[in-house]
Amino acid sequence: MTKIRECANCGYRTFYKKRHCMECGSQQWDKQESGIGELLAITSVHVSPKGVRKPNRLGLAKFEGANLVAQIGKDLNVGDNVKIDNGNTLREEDDGTQVGAQFVPAGD
Ligand SMILES: [Zn+2]
Numbered sequence: 001m002t003k004i005r006e007c008a009n010c011g012y013r014t015f016y017k018k019r020h021c022m023e024c025g026s027q028q029w030d031k032q033e034s035g036i037g038e039l040l041a042i043t044s045v046h047v048s049p050k051g052v053r054k055p056n057r058l059g060l061a062k063f064e065g066a067n068l069v070a071q072i073g074k075d076l077n078v079g080d081n082v083k084i085d086n087g088n089t090l091r092e093e094d095d096g097t098q099v100g101a102q103f104v105p106a107g108d
Contacts, residue, residue, distance in 0.1 A: 002015060002034055002068070002084045002086055002101055003015075003031040003032060003033060003034060004031070004032045004033075004034050004063060004064070004065070004066045005017065005018070005029045005030070005031060005032075006029065006030045006031070006032050006065075007021040007023065007024060007026050007028070007029060007030075008026060008028035008029060008030050009021065009024050009026035009028060010023050010024040010026065011065075012024070012065075013032075013064070013065035013066040014066050015034070015063075015066050015067075015068045032064075034063050034064075034066075034068075034083070034084055035063060035064060035083075036063075036081050036082070036083055036106045037061035037062055037063040037068070037081070037082050037083070037084075037103075038061060038062050038079065038080075038081060038082070039059050039060070039061045039076055039077070039078055039079065039080045039081075039082050039103065040059075040060045040061060040062050040067070040078065041059065041060040041078060042057065042058070042059050042060075042072065042076070042077075042078060043057075043058055043059075044056065044057050044058070045058060053071075056071065057071065057072040058070065058071060058072065059071075059072045059076065059082070059103050061082050061103055068084070068101070070084065070101040070102055070103050071101070071102045071103070072102065072103050073085055073102035073103060073104045074104055074105060076103060076104075076105065080105065080106075081105070081106035081107075082103040082104065082105065082106055083103070083104060083105075083106045084101050084102070084103065084104075085101070085102050085103075085104045086101045086102070
């Protein structure tokens with residue numbers, strides 16, 4: 001499960017690894033379970049890098065205090081409740097981007 005990073009000082013939340021909090025500059029982070037999110041938008045990318053599906057359906061989902069863009073693993077619609085399924089392929093790059101996370105229906 002992908003976790004939300006929460007600033008230990010001010011409570012700012014993000015999924016993406018950051019050295020400093022965007023709000024207060026703190027370097028102390030706690031990790032929280034992401035839980036269930038709401039799918040806000042869906043798009044399809046028709047030009048993608050080698051090894052990435054075409055078209056690549058992507059979604060934007062809002063979780064408690066943090067948004068995340070990820071691939072859509074199954075047919076989903078805007079407004080659906082989703083959870084993050086990272087399978088065994090999730091990895092975090094040095095720049096904080098995450099590769100391999102997918103949204104799936106929260107009921108699965
Ligand atoms: Zn902060």
